[in-house]
Amino acid sequence: MTGPLLSVRDLKVEFATRKGPLVALDGVSFDIAPGEVLGVVGESGAGKSLTGLAIIDLLDPPGRIAGGEILLAGERIDNLPPAKMRDIRGRRVGIIFQDPMTSLNPLLRIGDQLAETIMAHTSLPRKDARTRAIAWLAEVGIPSPEKRIDAYPHEFSGGMRQRVVIALALCAEPALVIADEPTTALDVSVQAQIISVLKNLTRRHGAAVMLITHDMGVIAETADRVAVMYAGRIVETGEVHEVVRDPLHPYTQGLMAAIPTLEVSARRLAQIPGAMPRLSAIPPGCAFAPRCPKAFARCAERPPLIAVADREAACWLYEHAPVGADARA
Amino acid sequence: MIAFILRRLLASIGVLVAVGLIAFAMFRYVGDPVNQMVGIETSVQERAQLRHQLGLDDPTIVQAARFLIHAARFDFGVSYQFKQPVADLIGARMPATLELAFVASILSLAAGVPMGVYTALHRDKALAQLFQALSLIGISLPTFLIGVLLIYLFAVVLRWLPSFGRGDVVHIGSWWTTGLLTASGLKSLIMPAITLALFQMTLIMRLVRAEMLEVMRSDYIRFARARGLSERAIHFHHALKNTLVPVITVVGLQLGSILAFSIITETVFAWPGMGQLFLQSIQNADIPIMAAYLLLIALMFVVINLIVDLIYAVVDPRLRVHLDRPQA
């Protein structure tokens, strides 16, 4: 397939409130290539989860898509009727939610939940779907899958449950998996395992991943490319190692500087002064300007994503950067 | 599991004993049993004799124990009013009340659950709004008012249904009588059953609706939707099951209160049941019947609670693990 698997163009998401619409996502654009792992990173409230939910049309009212386009393999999916959207969910785009303790129906056996999903998207009869389900359980690393398949969710630990969730998201073989903070609710010791399960499975089945998290470490380990979000906008994209080693946008620079390292012994952790603005109080122009150490007059106008080599940064500092050059203020 | 059942049984017996003691206190100390039982002409010596015969001179604890033991054998003494064994009086009227309560319960479930599901899933449709409005009326208006209203409409104005009594009944076995097998019996059953059921029906409807809405907001439903399952599968395979589990508890307990509300309904419709008997006993200070009714109701409630707990444990797999461990 040529061209990106997923293409989000200028996505706008609003919430209707008593006092007028609140803009939660303000012109978000990015691409995901087939089989690629795109990390979407940012602090709580930046809009990462909303982006994922918007892609598969699971926004809770009063949220709604107010503008922009979402294309899957070149076709628009943001304006589909509900029945068609249902075909896409699970079959072409899967999603994994954050909390494994509440993602599974407590009254149904996990085998039933798996088989049901498989049968909904393929024409397999129940017996074959069950066999397939057992195979999936084995793939995500559940021991004795043929016994555990008739267990209830509460009989599993958090990490095991999240593996079941991954199996459920992938069992219809989607081309793209949206993983919304898949390890945030898990113990640190389990997080690495889950990430590795996710990574191996998606690579094996050729699925692309949109990995949403606030944990830069996970991104650095797992993602191919990264998109940094701030106040409902994307402020930087690029290949993950380049962004980590050499961040362009002042916000990303602040993020990287705030991560403690073993080499430099500083007495205090570097902090970005101030806080991310509330949705109702986003300043006009660049949203980061009030906290930016490098802000200047031009920042009163909102910067678009400017191409810098094969990366992008939404910052006027790179307005005149020649393509291919390495500009720093 | 066994430990759980045993614990609940013990608790139930405890409640019954407690209620029994209250009933005994009522029986013994409200008014004077001897004076209630005899006429004015009886002499003081004869009263004293009677008192001794009845064991009213014995220590309180002995009397209480005797009362409880008799109660366990369903021997509740003799009614002051009717001079007949209380057990016989209540027994004769039990089928009428039980039948009414049973029909009303079925009605309230059969109507309440579907209406609740419908109003949860189709919140904005006109029919759902209508149901909501009706539910408000059903839950607000007192039972007797609804009964009187129905009588006025269907018996006085339209003259379709009888306004009192049970109609013709058929005897089954040595004890049971049923009105379900005769036309007049069925016609007499309609209004009382609806009156009795209405409150429960609206309660169930609102509960099912609230639970369903809550369930539909849960993460696992969101995940099910995210996996592309059909709305039908989500509503009926996932959501309904999770909705009904907490509803079962409440419904079960409410079914018990149908027995309580039957007192009112029986009064409005002059239905010859236990409730009417109980009310008469209150108006006439007939303590033995009051005490007996209290104990019987307690028994029914306790049994219903026990059954509901057991059903709950069977239906919700999460509970089966916890039940074997003692409550923290």
Place this chain on the structure above:
Amino acid sequence: MTEIAGGGEGASGPDRSLAGRLKDNDLLASFLSSKITVAAGAVTLVLFLAALLATWIAPTDPFNPAANFLSDSLDPPSFIAGGDPRFLLGTDDQGRDMLSAILYGLRVSLAIGFCGVALGAAIGVGLGLISGYSGGWIDSIIMRIADVQLTFPAILIALLLDGVAHAALKAQNRDESAFAVLVVAIGLSFWVQYARTVRASTMVEKNRDYVLAARLIGLSHARILLTHILPNVMGPVMVIATISLALAIITEATLSFLGVGLPPTEPSLGTLIRIGQNYLFSGEWWIVAFPSLTLAALVLAVNLLGDWLRDALNPRLK
């Protein structure tokens, strides 16, 4: 999830005038936003006022037997043929003016409702405070009693208490003490909900720093409970009280209808309906109709208000 704190202000800053503050007040806004709730509020207000001012509004005093003439009994309402213009809503079997009877009955019903709720709240809050604060076996006993009582519907308990009082009092005392008996019966049957809520709040509050500080100063337990903890647990109590007012009114009406509440000499709405039911078939429909309408309107309105209040104060629905 994204923070959706919709506390945005107008472009020129917050509107701090009274009108602005009233508009901003979420509670008031949600009250006014629903026409039904406003209507319910209006109806409740009208009925409350009518009951309060009954002595002055009512054309006659229905409780004064000397003022009623049996020759006037069973007159239809004045707007129907055969009606007497003196009696707007007709008369009952004793010759009492229905309008007056309804007004006075409304007053009695509301009085019992309020008193019953107050008594239940007092008992419940008191026991809840003691239970939550003491813990230990006092707590166990009180909660055990509460659990046992909760297995039975309140109306059954009220009926039983009423019945026992009926049986215990001699006939001539029954009528006079009907009011007190009803209030006690209702209060005793409704205390449990208050107790549980207050107990839960108390258990949380008693470990707070300000309570520990008060103990250190040497304040007595009673003082601490009343002046420190009580104000902090009253919030949910108000909600329960409002919602249980309708229940109290219904309970009284039901007990009166069953014949074990207020007697015909001092009828409440329930008693009037009971009397009226006997005359349904003979055609004097007004004796049932008007008290029924009044009771229905009152209970519906109070319930709607209670519904709105519960939704408005429920943080999860915001």
